[in-house]
Amino acid sequence: MQGGILLTSWGRGMKMSELQNAEVPNNQISCDTRSFLAKGTYTEWQLFFLLRLETLLRVEEEYVKAVEVTGAEEAKKIMLLHKAIYSTYRDCIDLGVIEAAKHMFKEMASKA
Numbered sequence: 001m002q003g004g005i006l007l008t009s010w011g012r013g014m015k016m017s018e019l020q021n022a023e024v025p026n027n028q029i030s031c032d033t034r035s036f037l038a039k040g041t042y043t044e045w046q047l048f049f050l051l052r053l054e055t056l057l058r059v060e061e062e063y064v065k066a067v068e069v070t071g072a073e074e075a076k077k078i079m080l081l082h083k084a085i086y087s088t089y090r091d092c093i094d095l096g097v098i099e100a101a102k103h104m105f106k107e108m109a110s111k112a
Helices: 016-022 031-037 044-066 072-094 098-111
Strands: 005-007 013-015
Touching (some): 044 098
16 A cells, blocks of 8 residues: 555545544454555455455355354355355456455465
């Protein structure tokens, strides 16, 4: 992030700290991801999909740990979650934030 400013889609700059405090509660984004995102400049859409990706990755991590895949219903839920993660990852690629998305995958893999 250049000068600590997030560029919004309509050109208005917003300090990352303002966005983090107002729109992204501290418990919804990890410290490592927060510090990584603070190094770049993102549009609202880019940040939206990056935060969605991190949320889905956390849900996957918690759900897979909490649920034993014993039936078709649990397997179907996990499959749908993986499809949502992949779709959001593709959105990140289309929006040009693949490095930040890859960073999130690496962060989740290091926790496992």
